[in-house]
Amino acid sequence: MGLVTPELGTFIWMFIAFASVFFLLKKFAWPSIVDAIEERNDSIKEALLSAESAKEEMAKLQADNQKILKEARRERENMIKEAKELGEQIVREAKTKAIEEAEKVVESARQAIESDKAAALSEIKTQVATLSVEIAEKVLRRQFDEDQKQKDYFQELMKEVNIN
Amino acid sequence: MKHIHRLLLIAFFFTCLTPAFASVSKEHHSETHQESHYKEKFETGPFIMDHIADAYDWHVFSYGDFHFKAHLPVIVYSQHSGFHIFMSSKFHHGHSSYNGFELAKEGEYRGKVVEMVNGQQVRPFDISMTKNVSAMLISMIFLLWIFLSVAKTYTRRKGLEPKGLQAYLEPIIVFVVDEIAKPAIGEKKYKKFVPFLLTIFFFIWLNNLMGLMPFIPGGANVTGNITITMVLALFTFIITLVNGNKNYWKHIFNTPGVPWWLKYPVPLMPLVELMGMMTKPFVLMVRLFANITAGHIIVLSFISLIFIFGEMSSTLGLGSSVISVGFVIFMNVLELLVALIQAYVFTFLSALYFGMAVEEDH
Numbered sequence: 001m002g003l004v005t006p007e008l009g010t011f012i013w014m015f016i017a018f019a020s021v022f023f024l025l026k027k028f029a030w031p032s033i034v035d036a037i038e039e040r041n042d043s044i045k046e047a048l049l050s051a052e053s054a055k056e057e058m059a060k061l062q063a064d065n066q067k068i069l070k071e072a073r074r075e076r077e078n079m080i081k082e083a084k085e086l087g088e089q090i091v092r093e094a095k096t097k098a099i100e101e102a103e104k105v106v107e108s109a110r111q112a113i114e115s116d117k118a119a120a121l122s123e124i125k126t127q128v129a130t131l132s133v134e135i136a137e138k139v140l141r142r143q144f145d146e147d148q149k150q151k152d153y154f155q156e157l158m159k160e161v162n163i164n
Numbered sequence: 165m166k167h168i169h170r171l172l173l174i175a176f177f178f179t180c181l182t183p184a185f186a187s188v189s190k191e192h193h194s195e196t197h198q199e200s201h202y203k204e205k206f207e208t209g210p211f212i213m214d215h216i217a218d219a220y221d222w223h224v225f226s227y228g229d230f231h232f233k234a235h236l237p238v239i240v241y242s243q244h245s246g247f248h249i250f251m252s253s254k255f256h257h258g259h260s261s262y263n264g265f266e267l268a269k270e271g272e273y274r275g276k277v278v279e280m281v282n283g284q285q286v287r288p289f290d291i292s293m294t295k296n297v298s299a300m301l302i303s304m305i306f307l308l309w310i311f312l313s314v315a316k317t318y319t320r321r322k323g324l325e326p327k328g329l330q331a332y333l334e335p336i337i338v339f340v341v342d343e344i345a346k347p348a349i350g351e352k353k354y355k356k357f358v359p360f361l362l363t364i365f366f367f368i369w370l371n372n373l374m375g376l377m378p379f380i381p382g383g384a385n386v387t388g389n390i391t392i393t394m395v396l397a398l399f400t401f402i403i404t405l406v407n408g409n410k411n412y413w414k415h416i417f418n419t420p421g422v423p424w425w426l427k428y429p430v431p432l433m434p435l436v437e438l439m440g441m442m443t444k445p446f447v448l449m450v451r452l453f454a455n456i457t458a459g460h461i462i463v464l465s466f467i468s469l470i471f472i473f474g475e476m477s478s479t480l481g482l483g484s485s486v487i488s489v490g491f492v493i494f495m496n497v498l499e500l501l502v503a504l505i506q507a508y509v510f511t512f513l514s515a516l517y518f519g520m521a522v523e524e525d526h
Contacts, residue, residue: 002217002274003390003457009239009291010218010391014300018367018395021304026359029315033337034358036318043323 135161206471212464216385216457217275218296220252220267224379231257234380236298240265242279242288252292299384300392303371311366340365340511348515353522357515360403364396365511372456372503376496387506388456393449400514401445408521416441444517448510455506459499466491 135157139150222234235253242248245264254262258269261280268278268285277292278285293301310329317330326334340362345354371392374382386392414420416437418427426433466488474481 002276003213004453006391006394007218008289010294010297010389011395012291013293013297014392014395015398017301017304018363018399021307021367022360022363022399024308025311025363029311030359030362032315033311033318034341036322037334037338037341040323 206475208468215464216460218294222295236293238292240288240290244281295384296386296389300386302381344512344515349519357518361511361515365507368510369507376499390453393452397445397449404517404521411525412521452506452510463492463495
């Protein structure tokens with residue numbers, strides 16, 4: 001029976017000891033422990049949430065960067081293409097201009113040749129006239145010697161002219 | 165700093181065993197007495213009872229007449245001879261009386277201090293620091309020391325990761341708060357009861373574990389003592405009553421959903437409810453006491469087996485000791501689990517009762 005009979009002495013000791021330990025722990029230990037754990041849990045939760053949002057922002061930023069990069073690349077390609085076209089055009093224009101210039105040169109050369117030719121012809125004409133006058137002079141000088149001879153000579157002169 | 169704490173702890177254990185507090189005594193008896201002592205028949209019942217019951221000294225081991233034990237103060241108030249304080253060593257292990265006080269060997273007060281008045285055993289008002297009381301006080305000092313230092317760590321390392329003892333205890337504290345207090349009482353009102361729940365949880369757990377230690381400061385059967393569990397249950401009961409709201413009392417005295425003739429003119433339902441109110445802490449008290457005591461009895465029974473077989477023949481005793489020790493180890497490991505489970509059950513049921521007390525009408 002001793003085992004299941006409460007003892008007054010033990011009861012008093014236990015009651016006082018438990019009450020005082022409970023009081024002391026309640027006053028000095030449990031609130032700071034429980035509050036500290038709760039505070040830390042809250043701060044961890046907050047940190048996790050903010051990390052998550054930072055990650056999202058980062059992803060958004062990265063996507064933006066990608067877009068910008070893509071645009072830049074396209075612009076560059078466009079620029080290169082335009083430059084190429086421009087270059088080709090310049091070359092083409094230069095070519096046509098050169099051809100035109102050449103044609104002009106050829107034309108002017110032809111004109112020069114033409115004028116030179118005309119000048120030469122007129123000179124020849126004057127010379128022919130002069131020669132004809134000289135021949136006529138010579139003919140006229142011999143006219144009176146012999147009729148036959150005159151005729152022969154004229155013939156001869158005519159031949160000469162023809163050869164010339 | 166860490167090493168100083170450890171040294172202090174070791175020093176504390178040893179002061180328990182210094183001659184000032186404990187005494188290693190060798191008694192001088194006649195040869196014949198010693199021989200008869202050795203041949204004393206082994207009695208299992210008293211052996212087990214002596215180990216799980218409270219005592220006036222803290223026994224570690226005996227070898228023949230060599231007793232290694234700590235003597236504890238006996239504090240008694242007698243109506244006949246007044247107030248007395250003396251060490252339990254005065255009884256000489258129950259062999260002699262002191263100032264008319266002695267340890268009863270038989271009867272109702274077996275093992276307790278009694279005063280012989282006119283040849284009659286009279287029990288004085290006894291507030292001795294018995295083995296259980298001392299062990300309980302030591303555990304209280306441990307509790308205070310552990311949790312005050314942990315609380316200090318929490319304030320010092322605010323927001324930082326737990327470290328050292330704090331890291332070991334934090335999951336358990338979080339378990340008590342999140343898995344016991346919150347679900348049993350409810351998110352809104354649990355906060356108020358957390359200090360009490362944590363205190364009883366760690367008190368019961370620590371004392372269960374200390375009860376499994378076979379030497380000082382363990383070895384006492386604190387949580388297997390009905391008085392100790394009674395005080396714990398009483399605290400739960402008082403806190404339940406103090407925090408009981410209108411809804412709680414209405415459920416007891418005017419239970420809703422019950423026909424009126426069960427409440428009036430004969431208040432049958434209120435009587436049943438009142439009884440239920442009383443049985444709850446009673447069950448708490450008995451459950452913890454019975455579980456822990458039962459564990460101790462089983463372990464001691466296995467140990468007793470060795471002596472029972474040993475009395476038949478020493479070879480048999482030797483052989484059975486192997487099996488018995490195996491079972492004892494198994495039981496001790498099981499008791500480690502029970503120590504935690506019983507602390508959990510007591511705390512959880514207390515929390516449930518608080519939850520009922522503060523529950524609002526739906």
